[in-house]
Amino acid sequence: MMKVKDVLHFLETKFPLVLASDFDQGKLGLQIGHLETKVERIIVALDVTEMVIDEAINEKAELIICHHPFLFNPVLSINYQEPLGRKLFKVIKNNLNIICMHTNIDVSNNGMNDYLAALLKLNDVNITTSTIDKSSFLRTGTINKKTLRKYAYEVSKVFGEDRIRVVGNLDKTIYKVGIVGGSGASLMKEAKNVGCDCFITGEIKHNHALEALEMDLALIEVSHNIENLFMKKLVNDLKVTFPNLIFMATKTQTNPFIILSN
16 A cells, blocks of 8 residues: 655655755655555645645545645644635645745756647757756756747747747747746746847736846746646656556636636
8 A cells, every 4th residue: 555655755856846846845855644554545636725635625635736836835723714724724624735846847857848848749859958957947948940930939839728828929920839838937037148039928017028138038827737747647657657647637617717818
């Protein structure tokens, strides 16, 4: 019988916690639960929402593996009438265990950003650091030259995005591309410095867009939710490693945004 510690060991070996960003330290690994708990059924999700917890309970799962930390800020009080309090109550009452793997997955070899670059079929994929470390977020590669307009449509199709935002001259020729899943606007300058014509990431603020225009770096803003594509891949990897366990990608929609069209 497999235990929580067996699954955790696999994840920590594949995605070492030492690679996590400083703001993640102490928030990854087993966030809630007991290492010796026996597991048979596991839910994998981008975020641990209350609906994901309810799904885990209904599926009789013992473990939830998530990307974004369930507990990120200090918990100073637990009020069962508030969202976090309700979730904590359900998790503890139903003996659920929660493992989080965040920025260590983003930077690792064969991790989040490698997978997103592979989905885009980038050629000659590189990282900008000499070795993989906690700053190794950016992946770069090349494509067959095309306009920003055409490439933006291709990116939206690859990631299944109903809506994207683009910054830059739509007729600009794109050849070298950088990508960071999630909110990676802080890596814009790094992408520009290594020669990228276009940078793909999520949650770009107004000031970042203006800065990109001034440095002549095209931006394609996708949703943070594209990271869920890797979590589905992780399910398949876990199934291969633990064939006697049941791993399920959550069926719960955790993307909070609804796209309205005119």
